[in-house]
Amino acid sequence: MTQSVYIHIPFCTNKCYYCDFNSYVTKNPQLVWDYLYALEKEMAETVDRHPPQEIQTIFVGGGTPTFLEPDQMEYFLGTVAAHFPNRSETLEFTMEANPGTTDVEKLQVMKAGGVNRLSFGVQSFDDALLKKIGRIHDKEQVLRSLANAKQIGFTNLSIDLIFGLPGQTVDLFQATLDQAFALDLPHFSSYSLKVEENTLFHTWYEKGSLLLPTEDEEVEMYECLMDQMEKHGYRQYEISNFARPGYESRHNMTYWKNEEYYGIGAGAHGYVRGRRHANAGPLQQYMQLIHEKGLPRVEEFAVDRQEQMEDHMMVGLRLMQGVSASGFTARFGETIQQHFGFTVDELINLHLLEWEGDYLHLTKRGILLGNEVFARFLN
Numbered sequence: 484m485t486q487s488v489y490i491h492i493p494f495c496t497n498k499c500y501y502c503d504f505n506s507y508v509t510k511n512p513q514l515v516w517d518y519l520y521a522l523e524k525e526m527a528e529t530v531d532r533h534p535p536q537e538i539q540t541i542f543v544g545g546g547t548p549t550f551l552e553p554d555q556m557e558y559f560l561g562t563v564a565a566h567f568p569n570r571s572e573t574l575e576f577t578m579e580a581n582p583g584t585t586d587v588e589k590l591q592v593m594k595a596g597g598v599n600r601l602s603f604g605v606q607s608f609d610d611a612l613l614k615k616i617g618r619i620h621d622k623e624q625v626l627r628s629l630a631n632a633k634q635i636g637f638t639n640l641s642i643d644l645i646f647g648l649p650g651q652t653v654d655l656f657q658a659t660l661d662q663a664f665a666l667d668l669p670h671f672s673s674y675s676l677k678v679e680e681n682t683l684f685h686t687w688y689e690k691g692s693l694l695l696p697t698e699d700e701e702v703e704m705y706e707c708l709m710d711q712m713e714k715h716g717y718r719q720y721e722i723s724n725f726a727r728p729g730y731e732s733r734h735n736m737t738y739w740k741n742e743e744y745y746g747i748g749a750g751a752h753g754y755v756r757g758r759r760h761a762n763a764g765p766l767q768q769y770m771q772l773i774h775e776k777g778l779p780r781v782e783e784f785a786v787d788r789q790e791q792m793e794d795h796m797m798v799g800l801r802l803m804q805g806v807s808a809s810g811f812t813a814r815f816g817e818t819i820q821q822h823f824g825f826t827v828d829e830l831i832n833l834h835l836l837e838w839e840g841d842y843l844h845l846t847k848r849g850i851l852l853g854n855e856v857f858a859r860f861l862n
Contacts, residue, residue, distance in 0.1 A: 491748030500617035505750030560596025805844025
């Protein structure tokens with residue numbers, strides 16, 4: 484049953500040095516309009532082939548969705564409303580936003596169009612560090628953007644922070660956390676830097692000119708993050724996410740519970756009726772496939788039972804609560820122990836996993852070695 488929608492807006496004002504997302508820098512407004520028209524066609528074709536249930540969550544990511552001008556934003560949100568009108572009264576409608584691209588007029592359009600949750604890509608409050616990673620905003624723009632959002636009436640606000648950045652120390656990260664807590668927001672996401680291929684950072688890394696913190700320093704930053712979040716009243720509910728009660732990201736819980744969702748837009752991935760798909764990433768290919776075939780698929784396949792179970796364990800164990808044994812049995816018709824008993828016992832003996840009632844979850848040590856734990860569940 485598909486109750487969640489992901490929509491991709493691939494445009495940006497610039498390309499950050501660490502970013503490998505499907506995003507494009509453009510100053511051509513017609514290209515943006517052409518993309519929005521194609522996006523509407525994909526929405527129409529998608530719901531025609533797979534009519535939605537009552538929609539519980541919508542997430543607009545990028546790129547930078549707030550790159551859209553107010554008239555483009557109004558048109559876009561109108562198309563979303565037209566094709567996904569059956570919405571829960573408790574709908575969570577998130578849009579990613581970049582500081583400096585959210586003036587009052589645009590935020591008013593977003594609120595009128597149903598958006599009720601904003602996730603700002605802040606990354607750091609250190610202006611020198613922001614320049615080093617290719618961000619074009621500064622601390623003052625962050626504060627102004629959040630103030631604008633609160634002025635319009637947005638209360639469900641989140642910011643992203645990155646640790647392990649070039650030249651970042653534990654003290655610098657602590658200073659960023661101090662400034663983040665002063666904002667009194669209900670949700671934070673914080674990730675360690677990953678040097679991905681096809682990024683400027685990767686080029687520098689290959690040349691030996693990207694000076695990163697040591698692995699021990701990065702672990703210390705993560706431990707500092709978890710400690711400070713707990714002290715300030717934020718519950719860690721997933722490896723990289725922290726919230727006050729009731730403000731957990733319901734859309735992202737869809738992924739972590741391995742539930743189905745529509746994936747719409749260039750480079751988007753979706754999971755509908757037991758089948759996963761990937762859309763074309765390059766804009767011209769995406770729009771051409773929409774014109775020729777109605778859907779811009781470059782890959783689509785059924786997920787077999789074994790892969791479903793592996794996925795269920797790997798994403799479910801990202802949650803601090805872990806994976807429900809009874810939920811696993813209800814979904815797959817056998818127990819976790821029957822299918823993954825050897826792996827589970829081994830990880831428990833290594834003090835990386837533990838049972839707590841019905842739930843199998845990471846230990847404190849397991850949280851630090853999460854990727855190694857998840858990989859054990861791959862056949």
